Amino acid sequence: MDVRPAEGIIESGRHYFPLRVYFEDTDTAGIVYYANYLRFIERARSDMLRIAGIDQRGALEAGEGVYAVAEAAIKYRSPAKLGDDLIVVTSLRHVRAASVLIHQRVMRGQEILADAEVTAAFLTPEGRPRHQPRDWVERFERLMEEGRE
Numbered sequence: 724m725d726v727r728p729a730e731g732i733i734e735s736g737r738h739y740f741p742l743r744v745y746f747e748d749t750d751t752a753g754i755v756y757y758a759n760y761l762r763f764i765e766r767a768r769s770d771m772l773r774i775a776g777i778d779q780r781g782a783l784e785a786g787e788g789v790y791a792v793a794e795a796a797i798k799y800r801s802p803a804k805l806g807d808d809l810i811v812v813t814s815l816r817h818v819r820a821a822s823v824l825i826h827q828r829v830m831r832g833q834e835i836l837a838d839a840e841v842t843a844a845f846l847t848p849e850g851r852p853r854h855q856p857r858d859w860v861e862r863f864e865r866l867m868e869e870g871r872e
Contacts, residue, residue: 729741729742730770730773730774731767731770731771731774731811732774733771733774733775733866735869735870736814736815736866736867736868736869736870736871737812737813737814737870738767738770738771738774738775738811738812738813738814739810739811739812740766740767740770740771740810740811740812740813741808741809741810742763742766742767742808742809742810742811743806743807743808743809744803744804744805744806744807744809745805746805748803748805749804749805753804753805754802754803754804754805755802755803755804755807757799760797760799760803760829760836760837760839761795761797763809763811763829764797764811764813764827764829764837764839764841765792766811767811767813767827768813768825768827768841768843771813772790775862775863775866776862777859777862782856783848786848787847787856788845788846788847788848788853789845789846789848790823790843790844790845790846791843791844791846791850792841792842792843792844793822793842793843793844794840794841794842795839795840795841795842796839796840796841797837797838797839797840798837798838798839799836799837800834800835800836800837800838801831801834801835801836802836803829803831803836807831808831809829809830809831809836810829810830811827811828811829811830812827812828812830813825813826813827814826814827814866814867814870815863815866815867815870816840816867818855818860818863818864818867820854820855821844821845821852821853821854821855822842822843822844822845822852822855823842823843823855823863824840824841824842825840825841825842825843826838826839826840826841827839827840827841
C-alpha cells in the first residue's frame with residue numbers, strides 16, 4: 724500500500740493545500756494559536772515547491788543553497804477552530820534574482836482567516852544571498868503566468 728501525506732495540488736498557477744485543525748494546534752478555548760498559522764503556510768509553501776519541481780533538499784545537499792524566509796507579514800482576520808477543515812492557497816507574486824515573493828491565504832471555505840506575504844530568499848550554505856537556479860526561476864515564471872490566465 725502506498726499511503727503518502729497530502730501535498731495538495733496546483734491549478735491555474737495556485738497551490739491548494741488541505742489541512743485539518745487538531746487539538747495540538749489550538750489554545751484552551753479551541754482556537755488556533757496565532758503562531759501555528761506560520762506552520763500551516765510553511766508546510767503549504769514547502770509542498771508547493773516540491774510539486775513545482777523545486778528540489779530544495781537536493782540543492783542543499785549539493786552545496787548550492789536553500790530557501791529561507793527573509794520576511795513575513797500576516798494579517799489575521801478570523802480564527803480557525805478545533806476540527807475545522809482548511810485550505811492554504813499559495814500563489815507567486817514576484818520573482819527576483821535571489822528571492823521570491825509568495826502570497827498565502829488560510830481559508831475555511833470561502834472565508835479568509837489569515838492573509839500572508841512571505842519573501843523567501845535563496846541562500847548559500849553559508850547564509851549569503853545567491854541567484855536562484857535558472858530553471859527554478861523559469862518554473863516560477865510559468866506558474867505566475869498560469870495564475871494570470
